[in-house]
Amino acid sequence: MREITYRQAVNEALIEEMERDPNVFLMGEEVAEYNGAYKISQGLLEKFGPKRVIDTPIAEAGFAGLGVGAAMVGLRPIIEFMTFSFSLVAFDQIVNNAPNMLTMSGGQFTVPIVFRGPNGPAHQLGATHSHATECWYANVPGLKVVMPATARDAKGLLKTAIRDDNPVLVLESELLYSTKGPVDDLGTEVLVPFGKAAIHREGSDVTILCYAQTVRMAMAAAETLQAKGVNAEVLDLRSIKPLDLDTILNSVSKTHRVVVAEQNRPFCGIGSELCFQIQKYIFDELDAPVARVTQEEVPMPYNEALEEAVLPSADKIVRAVLEVCPV
Amino acid sequence: MREITYRQAVNEALIEEMERDPNVFLMGEEVAEYNGAYKISQGLLEKFGPKRVIDTPIAEAGFAGLGVGAAMVGLRPIIEFMTFSFSLVAFDQIVNNAPNMLTMSGGQFTVPIVFRGPNGPAHQLGATHSHATECWYANVPGLKVVMPATARDAKGLLKTAIRDDNPVLVLESELLYSTKGPVDDLGTEVLVPFGKAAIHREGSDVTILCYAQTVRMAMAAAETLQAKGVNAEVLDLRSIKPLDLDTILNSVSKTHRVVVAEQNRPFCGIGSELCFQIQKYIFDELDAPVARVTQEEVPMPYNEALEEAVLPSADKIVRAVLEVCPV
Amino acid sequence: MHKSSVVEQELGMLSQMLLIRRFEERAAQQYQRGDRIGGFCHLYIGQEAVVAGSVAATRPDDYLITAYRDHGHALARGTSADSCMAELFGKATGCSKGLGGSMHYFDKERSMMGGHAIIGQHLPLATGFAFASKYRNEDRVTLCYMGDGAINIGAFHEALNMAGLYKLPVIFICENNFFSMGTHAHRSNPLKEIVNRGKGYDMPSVVIDGMDARAVRDGLRPIVETVRTTPQPYWVEIRTYRYRGHSMSDPGLYRTKEELDKYKDLDPIAKLAKQLTDEGTLTQEKYDAMDTEAKDIATASVKFAEESPEPPLEALYDYTFVNTVNGQPATA
Amino acid sequence: MHKSSVVEQELGMLSQMLLIRRFEERAAQQYQRGDRIGGFCHLYIGQEAVVAGSVAATRPDDYLITAYRDHGHALARGTSADSCMAELFGKATGCSKGLGGSMHYFDKERSMMGGHAIIGQHLPLATGFAFASKYRNEDRVTLCYMGDGAINIGAFHEALNMAGLYKLPVIFICENNFFSMGTHAHRSNPLKEIVNRGKGYDMPSVVIDGMDARAVRDGLRPIVETVRTTPQPYWVEIRTYRYRGHSMSDPGLYRTKEELDKYKDLDPIAKLAKQLTDEGTLTQEKYDAMDTEAKDIATASVKFAEESPEPPLEALYDYTFVNTVNGQPATA
Ligand SMILES: Cc1ncc(C[n+]2csc(CCOP(=O)(O)OP(=O)(O)O)c2C)c(N)n1
């Protein structure tokens, strides 16, 4: 298999799906002539022309809503947010229009739309630009939320999202764009199904639940832990909604201990929900409370050291595991 | 003590605080000449004049932001959302401006603002108008979120909110506006502190955690349960953030069983977070998994029976309690 | 258009307006009973000429979208009174299967793209329909209605700006009934005239008298034809008036009886009836028959709604996601 | 104004522009080292006349707010180069204590109400300052700067509409540098001229040449005085150009070298220097001394920033909430 960047993987998914289906188009700020703020859409304008690769004004609510409308009449828009921190100004379109249309119309209108872009803290972008939005969107009935951590998942989840007839948010990660990973050769269709977690590392002592940015941290933590005699299973959720509860419960039933590592803020975060579901279904399997590594509960500071103190890290995961797994 | 409506309690809080401090003003759609869509601001225009009671265009982001700006320079705005479902179009102002200003300015600018209005499902308003927003806002560092269930708390929490120098969301409830409760006579200052839950009913078998709309359901459920031999403690959170963890943990340490009854959607809801915190701090005190009664996970249907099926109810609370408390 | 077909069209407009009015009178009665219609309910009475005239200027496959005051728009598009009333009753036979309610009427078959209840947020959707028409080289025009209160919200601005930039075939129609709930338009925007708002986008803009169905049709027809052949947006202010309160719970204290009466004297139904009568194409008898028919349809719709089944409880989970991929049943 | 004070003011404007430019040149160097300045960093080079001229037309207590391209605005208001550079370095001595970074400069004492990084969302804040001035019967004017890309977002619209409706003393200044990242203004809005946007609010509007500091000052001065005495908003398009990329990572491939050179020939610093020299109030020697001083201050600011302490880790939790009530220490 090739090793390509997460960035290229997303780019390939866009190209393949646009080639497959003329109803698919890409819209967002700087996606066309500039080739994308993070160069995700490199070459797409040239390949597909300005009809299908469309630069927008700075008007997230406007173009998100345009996408919802276009989807209602059968096109399949991919709406890029330069970052999901900017999706906050389009919140109503994402939360009130996209997922409600099917219900409100009594099933007449589907909204096959994809909202995608980098989500969560990157590096020193400050309080306004570092939002982890996954828990807000995952709360909303009618939205699917997937969060690729690897290049292959970045490609395969996006392709699945584009084909799904429901609104899907693909929350990528700026810090992962340049990371590399194995992806099937061109010509092989890469479709990663929703609702299937990936076990990146098997282990018997503790389950580390992670996704997106925290997967690499969890893998590093698992190495460190191994040296200390703790054998961690690392489970990458990939899809937040639908959630692969089976895989999670199976793993925890084996390890009896859980640490959730998330880039999210703590209060009502993804880990809160995971904890609830785990204890609901397999209360008796838990030998220790579910532990979490999250952001600290403060607006993100610009200063590098302070930012680092706010974010999850491999070290923090190690410490959290050691607290629930006495060695 | 007098019995007054929740509506009148909010109205009194506004009047008393506006009389006390000339920097306090009220702004929102139809708050002045119309006396409020739900008549919360009845009489205020007449009393305080158009300088301090201000009708706005339909521009939630605009007037929420105007409030944040006015607060930065020392006024104390109360921003009414006709319902918090309409706060979605102002999401960025509430989430990105109000709570971040203090950090981003290195402590130079405080934002003493109150956002208030009815939140959560009311009656047959459909998918767009029934949002329970508490878990989104409670996720955000720098915001305080309080949710009065009784007339006295509606008055006392709002007065405390207006005096607080941080941004506070007071999430009221349309379905509670006409309910009555005891409130101290005029002349007695009613200030309900943040971060203090209220035990509405003591019990020994199970703790029902509830807030806002679900408090009455929980009380009704507790009566039914008593008849079945289950003695439930009903704990009204009142303040979601800050959260009164001590009172919660004390109660659960006594009852060893918890049901959270919330008007929120389930995924990453308030109950998810409560569950996480309880099991984190007093894992060994729990004799059963934390159970929850929430909305069903669907966009809100208009049809009355379907809406009822989606919402929490006293019956559902009874059933949930009976599952964790085998009689 | 041939003279006889003009007459036919105008009689059609008249009976449409009558149906809307009689339907809503029945809806108001049913609402007031208290036990049948829930939630908010906003009546269109007084504004009928706007939708009757504009629908007459368009093709049935042109997209139409509006806000929550949407009963008239669905009825004008041909959605049956039965399914409209059933929707108010929350019945499975409603135009949105009882899941949408008064504010969320949809009729896909008739390109009625919904009533939408969050102010201004349907304007971007309208640009999406227009975008799709252009993308597919279809000559369908989108009609996007909104109230005078909607022109002050951000989504309005983003939609008009993008429509102008991309030259989308969408006509933005402000049904200026002078009030947004209790707020007169002069208290919600600084404009001398709402039509001026189009200037901020260098968008061609016109004002039309909305108490005159013919004026609406004739004012819109050339615009529709221009937009159909040369995609580009228009900004249209149609001046009208609502006779009832903002919603069923509004006593309307913010306006005088004189003002209301002045507009009732300009009643659009009476006006078109008089025009046709003066011209000899309508008799009192014929008018009465038309009105009786409208009343009968409206009355029958109540019965239909009453007798219709509730949506089944088991269907509760059927409308959150569709289980299809690329429009085909999901295989896995 | 007395002739000698005009000269003094203009020399002040010149040295301000020099300081901004030299400061940012140093900032760019430090950014490129890679290890000192993080996040995004947007340079103002080329646009200095806009802020120098407009600050010269206002009082120090007038509120000033802008977007993320904010270094010039703070420096023009008198925030020290030291604290500006320290902010880029994330140091405790920065104007936002190292917590804000390049995009979030604040200086309360100088009524510098912040750089704001979410496009358009600071415009409502500006209406809030202006609202407060009017509420308190203070004659402070608010200057609200934005880019040409910001005029297409909803918050822009809501802010201008409300400012017009409430007659708020706020001057909205579009620094039209023709590009929003790589998007030319003609590709982001349908307007022939950006100044037309004011017409959608019936708002008095003007265009000013932003490559000429005197033109900016003289164009704004009467507006500022009008707004100060008779609160009301204005819409001002100031045409300018940025020499550097959008941010440090942008190679600027969307424009030609010719276009860039054309504007460099119109350099605002060179222009004011030439005007003053031609009029006999500036000599080359004096200019060189001013420039040297600017460079020295900028260079010193790097040293200051280097040597300044990091914000203490323990302070991490000190800026989420204040522990005061009504501005007084909380008692309980
Ligand atoms: C974003 C948002 N804010 C507030 C409301 C509440 N609301 C519903 S209708 C209305 C007045 C709208 O007036 P207008 O646009 O003139 O339409 P009309 O009712 O006259 O048809 C308001 C404020 C809403 N639905 N959405």
Ligand SMILES: Cc1ncc(C[n+]2csc(CCOP(=O)(O)OP(=O)(O)O)c2C)c(N)n1
């Ligand atoms: C709501 C939002 N969307 C997108 C961005 C990303 N962004 C930052 S600057 C910028 C371009 C702004 O251009 P303009 O307003 O002309 O200002 P200039 O950079 O020219 O000073 C964009 C798209 C943002 N910060 N906020």
Ligand SMILES: [Mg+2]
């Ligand atoms: Mg109106």
Ligand SMILES: [Mg+2]
């Ligand atoms: Mg620009």
